[in-house]
Amino acid sequence: MVIGAGPVGENAAERARAAGLTVAVVESELVGGECSYWACIPSKALLRPVAALADARRVAGSRQAVTGRLDAAAALTRRDDFTSHWNDDGQVDWLKAIGADLVRGHGRLSGPRRVAVDTADNGRLDLSARHAVVISTGSRAVVPDLPGIAEARPWTSREATASPTVPGRLAVVGGGVVGAEMATAWQALGASVTLLVRGSGLLPRMEPFAGELVMQGLVEAGVEVRTGVSVTELRRPGGSGPVTLVLAGSGGSGGGGSGSGSGEEELEADEVLFATGRAPRTDDLGLETVGLAPGSWLDVDDSCLVRDVDGDWLYAVGDVNHRALLTHQGKYQARIAGAAIGARAAGRPVETGPWGAHAATADAVAVPQVIFTDPEAAAVGLSAAEAERAGRRVRVVDYDLGQVAGASLYADGFRGRARMVVDEARGVLLGVTFVGAGVGELLHSATVAVAGEVPVERLWHAVPSFPTISEVWLRLLEAYRG
Template identity: 75%
Template sequence: MVIGAGPTGENLADRTRAAGLTTAVVESELVGGECSYWACMPSKALLRPVAALADARAVAGSREAVTGKLDAAAVLARRDEFASHWKDAGQVSWLESVGVDLVRGQGRLDGPRRVVVETPDGGRRTLTARHAVAVCTGTRAMLPELPGIADAHPWTSREATSSPTVPGRLTVVGGGVVGVEMATAWAALGSTVTLLVRGSGLLPRMEPFAGELVAEGLTAAGVSVRTGVSVTELRRAAESEPVTAVLSDGGRLESDEILFATGRAPRTDDLGLDTVGLSPGGWLDVDDTLRVRGIDGEWLYAAGDVNHRSLLTHQGKYQARIAGAAIGARAEGRALDTAPWGAHAATADTAAVPQVVFTDPEACAVGPTAQEAERAGRRVRAVDYDLGQVAGASLYADGYRGRARIVVDLDRGHLIGATFVGRGTAELLHSATIAVAGEVPLERLWHAVPSYPTISEIWLRLLETYRG
């Protein structure tokens, strides 16, 4: 039994079905989950035209051919296509094609291996799993407790990625991934955007230069980036009226909509966790096989955002593959391979997590930052290089600005982290992820020759700098 049919739940169901187990999925909303309809797909559909136009404007010759702005209506229509117009028939068809049963309704645990489903027609079904139940319910947007927030009807990530119209003025609260990506998208579509960040910079979980270069890009695109300021109160007379944000510095900011991109909370408060001895409402603690700790037996799993290991769709799908294999092995009575990088251990969650931020410039990273590695007690060296000095980058865009860093474990002689910021760098990331996950020695990477002239030549420049 899988509770939650987002990308994680779908992949886990596919893997257990492939292992020979009958599998059913319970879903209370749309099959495909947050990523398909309110996050990854619609947000990147909004951002891709921004990057395409920026790339065209960055090269002499094509720059002169670009005479207009983005067609907002066309961008939103394309976004709607990628969100399947918020209908899940295609995803349901896929579940059927791999032999997974779908049960629509709100699923809750009701003791070991038992799930009670309240169906849309008011009915009630009790389902019992022979081997395992996997919780893949993900997260929801978290709104701060502020005076006036209930009457202000603020946007969360869902409204930000699905709005049918472009707001004239948009305030974005939060300097993380959702905040900077939505500021990028809506500014390009015509909104006057103000980005409010409580801390001192953007993208605090990446290398400091990433947030600095993204802030420069946002400012160049017309976004007002204000750091060290937070919202203390909201005022709105009606949903159709402007919203006023009262700020911590004593100022006031009026806009047509306000987006809070200030964190996520697990969707576990109405999951029946108390029926199996767990506290409701919190993150689910799991081991590397994704089995939930703190209960009797080896039957309850949690994969994806709900376990707080790594709140990224691709990591949830990775966890689903690991958990599915572990469930299948345990069902057959086979021993599990739980050693680091083993078939039943989600090692990448702690050692090689990749992420791309689709701003202009793009920012992407895998593994720990240099500071994080040092705090963990590792002896490391950070090697930096100006991406604009790479021939392929200068060909990619006139006046290319960017930066790259690798973090080398000096005791073991391989990469443990890498960060790239600049146009077109997202496609560099998987090579870094392979190097980190594969623990490829730097001496062997020296023989991985990058094609000339591509941005990938940054690898050679970084290794040359490291060798001296």
């Protein structure tokens, strides 16, 4: 039984079915989940026209053909098409095609291997699983408890990806992935965007140069980026009209404005987006019936089996286990968990050693992520700082992507940077970061190198095609060899 029918739950169901088990999937909203309707798919549908237009403007010849701004209405319509207009019929048909049963309603644990469902027609179903229950309920956006927050009705990532109209003025609070991507999208679609960041820069979990280059791109696109500021209060009388944000902090500008000095000030916007973190969707999941704390992240082993629950029957995959809050990583976990459930059900050995068939080893060492800003930022594995904190003896190799022939052909004046972090003791890569136009498509090669622990000396024999941006691999290895 699977609680939660997002992409992660769908993958768990499909793998369990492939192992020969019967499967029921419980979903209280749309089959396809957050990713399909309010996150990955709609956000990237909004960001793709931004990148396409920016690429055209970066090349002499096509630049002269660009005569106007993005067509916001057309971009929003395309976004709606990719979300199937928030209709899940296609995804329901897919579940049926793999032989899974769909139960519409809110499911919660009611004891070992038991799930109670408040159904969509106000009924109740009490279900039991012979082998396993998989929790894949994901996470939700966290909005800070500030004075006036309820009346201000702020956007979260859901409203930011699903808004049917372009706000005139948008304040974005938070310098992480959602904040940077949504500032990119809505500025290009015609909003006047102010990005408010508590810290000193963007994308704090990546190499520092990634945030620096992304901030530079946002400022050049017209976004006002202000660092070192916090929102202390919001005012929106009656819950409509403009919203006033009361700000505190140094108000330093990231290059897009004059800054404000110290003390408090006010900023007026038509909408405000809070992109300030996520929390697990486990507060009404019946965790207390199996000895777990409601509202908590679920601690799992590498087969995604929940620890501190007896009987080897409860699994948690995706955001809810807090290992890596990324759809592709959650789907990977779901494939691992589905295979482990099948093996345990059949009485076969479960291979949970590093890189075993039933171990989500990559969660710790090879998590890839692309931030679809302009420029793009893409990384896998450990940053240099993370590797050093882990006690690794590393060598960091940087290269200017603008010096790669394929990059200079891709865009006039190409700006970007590449870094690889080498474990000197073992001669393998611990992490790779790329920043620049189109670099997201470079990332899987780096992921293979990190996950496969390919020796640096062997990478020397992986010859990149000329003239492509991938030639940066050769340049990095040349710099490493000296």
